[in-house]
Amino acid sequence: MTEGLFARNVPGMRRVLQQACVGIAGCGGLGSNAAVALARAGIGHLILADSDRVELSNLNRQYFFQGDIGRNKTEALSEHLKAIDPDIRLDVHIREISPENVAKLFGKADILIEAFDRADGKMWLIRSWCMAFPDRPIISGNGVAGLGRTNELGVTRTGNIIFCGDMESDLDLGLCSARVAIVANMQANVAIELLMS
Amino acid sequence: MIVVNERTRLEWRDGMTAQDVLDAMGYRFSLITVTINGEFVPKDDYDEHRIPDGADVRAIHLHHGG
Structure with a gap:
């Protein structure tokens, strides 16, 4: 059922992405949407890690459905990704990500997508990744909250750390489905661009 | 001279x-x-x-939300 799945891709994309592995650190608003975009792009291998279960309040922005409530996010997301591309290879870790296990969980990844909700987590994840794999990119979501202001969302690169977002909005503004998904898709888009280059 | 966050120029010193x-x-x-x-x-x-002279320094504040 996969023949023709990537027929409308940019020429050459599938051939390269099929060989690539991307880590998704956190399968919430950023991670679930970025993973779906990467699966649709033809990525060969994803590593998913998250210890949370799907809650009703997640459905305003995360790639889950009513029937997923109570399930582990990584397991529910795996099912959705397989429903898009049955051939995608998935490594699933239902466990809390910590500074101590980042290198072990994501050691096979060419690129890591930072998809945490909390800024303190983002900070130690960037640190852990950069210390373990200084030559491999990490793509972080930074400033996704609020609504509108699409033109304020951008990509900022410094070395192998790439930030997607407005770089200033914080959680007290609340989260809007479209804006979170835009940033998640920016992260996926940057990952694809890096892999293709 | 160093540049911070692509905007601010600071005098460099040894x-x-x-x-x-x-x-x-x-x-x-x-x-x-x-x-x-x-x-x-x-x-x-x-x-x-x-910090070497002429450095590109980034100090990026991380924000909650994802």
Whole structure:
């Protein structure tokens, strides 16, 4: 059922992405949407890690459905990704990500997508990744909250750390489905661009 | 001269550290990522990490939400 799945891709994309592995650190608003975009792009291998279960309040922005409530996010997301591309290879870790296990969980990844909700987590994840794999990119979501202001969302690169977002909005503004998904898709888009280059 | 976050120019001096730059900028956020010429600098090294003249310094405040 996969023949023709990537027929409308940019020429050459599938051939390269099929060989690539991307880590998704956190399968919430950023991670679930970025993973779906990467699966649709033809990525060969994803590593998913998250210890949370799907809650009703997640459905305003995360790639889950009513029937997923109570399930582990990584397991529910795996099912959705397989429903898009049955051939995608998935490594699933239902466990809390910590500074101590980042290198072990994501050691096979060419690129890591930072998809945490909390800024303190983002900070130690960037640190852990950069210390373990200084030559491999990490793509972080930074400033996704609020609504509108699409033109304020951008990509900022410094070395192998790439930030997607407005770089200033914080959680007290609340989260809007479209804006979170835009940033998640920016992260996926940057990952694809890096892999293709 | 060094450039901070692609905007602010600071006079360089011999022995200048990452912490000196953060102090000069008045950055006291705890949730921050610092790079010097694209190289990640761990927080524990801010006091020791020397900044070369002409450096591109980024001090990026991290925000909740995802």
